[in-house]
Amino acid sequence: MTTPYLRVRNLTKRFGDFTALDDVSIDLYQGEFVCFLGPSGCGKTTLLRAISGLDIQTHGTVEQNGHDISALPPAKRDFGIVFQSYALFQNLTVARNIAYGLENRKQPKEAIRRRVQELLELIGLPASGNKYPSQLSGGQQQRVALARALAVSPGLLLLDEPLSALDAKVRVYLRDEIKALQRRLGITTIMITHDQEEAISMADRIVVMRAGKIEQIGTPLEIYHQPASLFVAEFIGAMNLLPALLVQQGEIQLGQTRLACTVNGFAPGTAVQAAVRPEDVVCTGRTNGHANSFRAEVRDLEFMGPFFWLSLSGGELGEHRLRAQLPSQRARELDLRPRDSTHLHIPAEHIRLFPEGYSHG
Amino acid sequence: MADAAVLAPPRIRPRLSRDEWLMGGGLCVLALYLAITLLVPLVIMLAKSMQDRDGVFVSLANFIKYFTNPALTGAIGHSLWVSALATLIVIALAFGYAYALTRGCIPFKGFFRLVAMAPLLAPSLLSAIALIYLFGNQGALKGWLFGESIYGPIGIVLGSVFWTFPHALIILITALSTADARLYEASESLGASRWRTFATVTLPGARYGLISAIFVVFTLVITDFGVPKVIGGQFNMLATDIYKQVVGQQNFQMGAVVSLILLLPAVVAFFVERWAQSRQSSAVSSRAVPYHTKPRPVRDLALLGLVSLVALVILGILGMAAFASLAKLWPYDLSLTLRHYDFNTADGGSWTAYGNSIEMAFYTAVLGSLVVFSGAYLVEKTRIAKPLRTATHLLALIPMAVPGMVLGLAYIFFFNAPGNPLNFLYGSMAILVLATIAHFYTVSHLTALTALKQLDPEFESVSASLKTPFYRTAWRVTAPMCLPAILDIAIYFFVNAMTTVSAVVFLYSPATTLASVAVLNMDDAGDTAPAAAMAMLIVLTAGAVRLLHAGSSRWLHQRTQAWRGC
Numbered sequence: 001m002t003t004p005y006l007r008v009r010n011l012t013k014r015f016g017d018f019t020a021l022d023d024v025s026i027d028l029y030q031g032e033f034v035c036f037l038g039p040s041g042c043g044k045t046t047l048l049r050a051i052s053g054l055d056i057q058t059h060g061t062v063e064q065n066g067h068d069i070s071a072l073p074p075a076k077r078d079f080g081i082v083f084q085s086y087a088l089f090q091n092l093t094v095a096r097n098i099a100y101g102l103e104n105r106k107q108p109k110e111a112i113r114r115r116v117q118e119l120l121e122l123i124g125l126p127a128s129g130n131k132y133p134s135q136l137s138g139g140q141q142q143r144v145a146l147a148r149a150l151a152v153s154p155g156l157l158l159l160d161e162p163l164s165a166l167d168a169k170v171r172v173y174l175r176d177e178i179k180a181l182q183r184r185l186g187i188t189t190i191m192i193t194h195d196q197e198e199a200i201s202m203a204d205r206i207v208v209m210r211a212g213k214i215e216q217i218g219t220p221l222e223i224y225h226q227p228a229s230l231f232v233a234e235f236i237g238a239m240n241l242l243p244a245l246l247v248q249q250g251e252i253q254l255g256q257t258r259l260a261c262t263v264n265g266f267a268p269g270t271a272v273q274a275a276v277r278p279e280d281v282v283c284t285g286r287t288n289g290h291a292n293s294f295r296a297e298v299r300d301l302e303f304m305g306p307f308f309w310l311s312l313s314g315g316e317l318g319e320h321r322l323r324a325q326l327p328s329q330r331a332r333e334l335d336l337r338p339r340d341s342t343h344l345h346i347p348a349e350h351i352r353l354f355p356e357g358y359s360h361g
Numbered sequence: 362m363a364d365a366a367v368l369a370p371p372r373i374r375p376r377l378s379r380d381e382w383l384m385g386g387g388l389c390v391l392a393l394y395l396a397i398t399l400l401v402p403l404v405i406m407l408a409k410s411m412q413d414r415d416g417v418f419v420s421l422a423n424f425i426k427y428f429t430n431p432a433l434t435g436a437i438g439h440s441l442w443v444s445a446l447a448t449l450i451v452i453a454l455a456f457g458y459a460y461a462l463t464r465g466c467i468p469f470k471g472f473f474r475l476v477a478m479a480p481l482l483a484p485s486l487l488s489a490i491a492l493i494y495l496f497g498n499q500g501a502l503k504g505w506l507f508g509e510s511i512y513g514p515i516g517i518v519l520g521s522v523f524w525t526f527p528h529a530l531i532i533l534i535t536a537l538s539t540a541d542a543r544l545y546e547a548s549e550s551l552g553a554s555r556w557r558t559f560a561t562v563t564l565p566g567a568r569y570g571l572i573s574a575i576f577v578v579f580t581l582v583i584t585d586f587g588v589p590k591v592i593g594g595q596f597n598m599l600a601t602d603i604y605k606q607v608v609g610q611q612n613f614q615m616g617a618v619v620s621l622i623l624l625l626p627a628v629v630a631f632f633v634e635r636w637a638q639s640r641q642s643s644a645v646s647s648r649a650v651p652y653h654t655k656p657r658p659v660r661d662l663a664l665l666g667l668v669s670l671v672a673l674v675i676l677g678i679l680g681m682a683a684f685a686s687l688a689k690l691w692p693y694d695l696s697l698t699l700r701h702y703d704f705n706t707a708d709g710g711s712w713t714a715y716g717n718s719i720e721m722a723f724y725t726a727v728l729g730s731l732v733v734f735s736g737a738y739l740v741e742k743t744r745i746a747k748p749l750r751t752a753t754h755l756l757a758l759i760p761m762a763v764p765g766m767v768l769g770l771a772y773i774f775f776f777n778a779p780g781n782p783l784n785f786l787y788g789s790m791a792i793l794v795l796a797t798i799a800h801f802y803t804v805s806h807l808t809a810l811t812a813l814k815q816l817d818p819e820f821e822s823v824s825a826s827l828k829t830p831f832y833r834t835a836w837r838v839t840a841p842m843c844l845p846a847i848l849d850i851a852i853y854f855f856v857n858a859m860t861t862v863s864a865v866v867f868l869y870s871p872a873t874t875l876a877s878v879a880v881l882n883m884d885d886a887g888d889t890a891p892a893a894a895m896a897m898l899i900v901l902t903a904g905a906v907r908l909l910h911a912g913s914s915r916w917l918h919q920r921t922q923a924w925r926g927c
C-alpha cells in the first residue's frame with residue numbers, strides 16, 4: 001500500500017477542562033475525498049482547524065507529504081480553505097479575489113491574469129471577473145471562494161461546511177460540481193459536513209465522529225450497510241431499532257417470531273438491539289413464500305411520492321413498531337390499507353445486532 | 362514498554378508565524394503607548410495625592426485636610442445635586458424628543474434631528490455665555506428668573522442641559538428605534554390600552570438605553586468644567602475646584618485629591634453604563650420585526666409641540682451666542698459689527714489660538730484614528746497573547762471614566778516631572794494632541810471594534826492559507842471595508858479636539874493656546890463678546906467639517922455601493 005499523504009496521529013485538543021478532540025488518528029491518501037461527518041459539537045471542525053494550523057492541537061502530530069507540520073502556523077502549511085460564510089473580500093472584484101494568493105508570489109501580471117481566467121472558466125463563471133461578490137448568488141460566491149483557494153495549487157483542500165449556507169437545490173447542484181472538480185484536479189480534499197446525504201454522495205471515505213472521537217472510518221457503502229456502532233447506524237439514514245433476544249447463534253426472537261441473522265459475537269440469551277433499514281423490509285402482502293417472514297398489521301401509510309412509509313405493529317410483531325419503505329409501484333399492486341394484515345420479509349444479511357443499553361448521545 | 366502508554370504525549374508548542382510576532386510586537390507597542398499616555402500619569406497622580414509640596418509621603422494627610430475643610434467638601438454635594446438635577450431634566454426632554462423622532466408621526470424629523478445635534482459642535486462654554494446674555498445682569502430675559510441669579514446652580518443646570526442634550530438623545534434614539542413590532546401587535550391584540558403598552562413594552566424595551574443615557578449625562582455634567590467656570594459664580598463644584606487649586610493656588614496635591622474624589626462618581630457611572638450597554642445589545646433578537654409608526658393626531662400634536670419648543674430653545678441659545686458675537690456693545694448698541702472677531706483687542710484670544718486649534722484638531726483626527734484603528738485591529742485580530750489583548754482593551758476603556766480635568770492634571774504630574782525623558786513634550790503641541798487622543802479614546806476604540814467585528818472573522822484564516830501577510834490584508838481589505846467607521850472616528854476626534862477645554866486647560870503654553878481655551882480666558886477677562894465670537898468660530902468650523910464629512914461619506918457610499926450590494 002502507498003504511504004498516506006496526510007497522517008494524523010493521536011490528536012487531542014483541550015479547551016480548559018473540555019476535551020474537544022480525543023486521541024484521533026486518521027490516514028488520508030493522495031487524491032482522496034474524505035468527509036468528516038457528525039452532529040454539531042462532535043469535534044469535526046476542531047479536527048479541521050488542527051490540520052490547517054488555525055487552532056493547533058494540544059497533543060498529537062500531523063504529517064503532510066512526509067513532513068511533520070504539527071506545530072507550524074497556517075502560513076507555513078500547504079492548504080487551501082473554503083468556509084461556509086465564503087469569506088470573500090467584499091471590496092475586491094471576483095478576479096482580484098481569485099488573484100489574491102497569486103499576487104503575493106511575485107508572479108508576472110500576465111501570468112496571474114491568465115491563471116485567473118483559467119480558474120474562472122473552471123468554475124463556470126468566465127465573464128464574472130469584474131463583478132463584486134455581492135453581485136453574485138450564494139452558489140456563485142462559493143465557487144469563487146473555491147477558485148481562490150485552488151489558485152495557488154495547494155496540496156490539500158479543506159472545505160468547512162461549504163454548502164450549508166446555500167438553498168437546497170443549489171446545494172445538490174454544487175455538490176456534483178465540487179466532486180467533479182475534485183476528481184479532475186485530483187486534489188486531496190477534506191470536507192466537513194453534518195449532512196449525511198452530502199457525505200454519502202460526495203466522499204470516497206467518511207469519518208463519522210461523535211464527542212471528539214472517531215466512531216467509524218469507511219466508504220459510504222460500508223458506513224451505510226455495516227455501521228460499526230449503534231450511533232453510526234442511527235445517524236446515517238433511517239433505521240429501525242428493535243429490542244430482541246438472541247436465542248441461539250444466528251437466530252433472534254423478535255416479538256412472537258424468530259428470525260435468522262448472520263451476525264454473531266453475542267452469547268445466546270443476550271438481549272440485543274436488532275437494526276433494520278426500512279428499505280430492507282420487504283412487504284409481500286398475502287403471499288408468504290419466504291423464509292425469515294412474519295405477519296404484522298398496517299397502522300399507517302404515508303405517501304412520499306416515489307414510496308410510502310409503512311408503520312407496522314401487532315400480529316407477530318406484538319408491541320414493536322416497524323417502519324418499512326414500500327415503493328409506490330409495489331404499493332399499488334398490493335393495495336394496502338390501514339389495519340390490513342400483511343406478510344413481511346427481512347433478509348437475514350440485512351439484520352444487524354448491537355448490544356442493548358446504549359444511551360443516545 | 363507498557364510504561365510508554367501511561368506517559369502523557371508531549372504537548373505541542375505551536376511555532377509562531379511572522380504575522381504573530383509582528384502583531385504581538387504591535388500589541389506591546391500599543392500597550393506601552395496607552396500606559397504612557399494614560400495609566401502611568403494617573404498612577405502618579407494617585408501618588409501625588411499622598412505627598413506634600415516637597416514630595417514627601419504624607420499618607421492620607423491631604424485627604425484629611427480636604428474633608429475637614431467645609432469650604433471644599435461643599436463642592437461634593439453641589440456637584441452631586443446639580444448633576445442629578447441636570448440629568449433628570451435632560452433625560453425627560455431627550456426621551457420625549459427621541460420618542461417623537463422614532464415613534465411619532467411628525468413632520469420635519471430630519472430638521473429636528475439636525476437641530477438637536479447642533480450643541481455637539483459647540484464647546485460647553487458657549488451655552489453658558491449665551492445664558493449670561495439672556496439671563497445675566499444685563500440679560501434680555503432677566504425678568505424670567507423672578508429675581509434669582511443665573512450665576513450659580515440655575516445657570517449651571519441650564520447650560521449643562523443644553524450641551525449634554527444630544528448625547529442623551531443619540532443613546533435614546535438608538536434604544537427606541539430597536540423596537541420589535543411583534544410585541545406591540547401582541548399587546549394590542551390582547552386589548553391593552555396605549556398607556557399600558559407604553560409602560561409594559563416601550564419603557565422596558567428602552568430601559569437599558571435610559572440607564573445608559575442617565576449615567577452618560579451625569580458623568581458629562583459632573584466632570585464638565587466649562588459651564589460652571591463661566592456661569593457658576595461663587596458656587597463651587599468639583600471640576601472648578603481642581604482648576605482653582607491648580608491654577609489659582611498652585612496647590613497640585615490638593616488638586617490631585619479633588620481629582621480622585623471626582624474620579625469616583627465617574628468610575629461608578631462607567632461600570633453601570635458598560636453593564637447597561639451589554640444588556641441593551643443583547644435585548645433585541647435577530648428575528649425582531651421592525652416597528653412602523655401609525656399616526657395618532659393628539660399624541661403627534663403634543664410631540665410636535667415638545668420638539669418644536671426644545672428645538673426653539675436650542676436655536677435660541679445658538680442664535681443668542683451668534684448675536685452676542687455680532688452686537689456692537691450689548692445691550693446699549695445692538696448694531697451689527699464684525700469687530701469682536703478681531704481678537705487683537707481682547708485679552709487672551711487671537712487668531713493664532715484659532716489656528717492652533719485647527720492644527721491640533723487635525724493632528725488629533727489623523728493620528729488618533731490611526732492609533733485607535735490599528736489598536737482595535739490588534740486587540741481584535743491578534744491570535745496570541747490573550748492576557749495582553751485583554752489588558753490593552755481594558756486600558757482603552759479607562760478614558761471613559763476619567764474626567765478631562767483629571768487627565769490634564771495627571772499629565773502635568775507625569776510630563777512635567779524633571780527626570781522624565783518625555784519632559785520635552787511639556788508645553789508643546791504634541792502633548793495637547795496626546796492628551797486629546799487619550800481623553801476621547803474609548804468611544805473611538807469601541808466604534809472601531811464594532812466595525813471590525815462586523816467583518817467575516819475568517820478573512821485572516823483565508824489570508825494565512827494564501828500565505829499573505831496580515832498587514833497586506835489589513836491594508837487591502839480590512840481598512841477599506843471599515844473606512845466609514847474610520848472617517849467617523851476621525852471626525853469625532855476633530856470636533857472634540859475643537860471644543861474640549863477640560864484636559865487641555867492645564868497643558869497649553871503661550872505658544873499653543875487654543876480657541877476653546879481662549880473663549881474661557883477672554884470670558885474670564887470680561888471680554889465676553891469676543892469670547893462669544895471665538896465660540897461661534899468653533900461652532901462654524903466644527904459644522905463645516907461635519908458637512909465635509911457628510912459629503913465625503915456620501916461620496917464614499919456611492920463609490921463603494923457596487924461592492925456593498927445596496
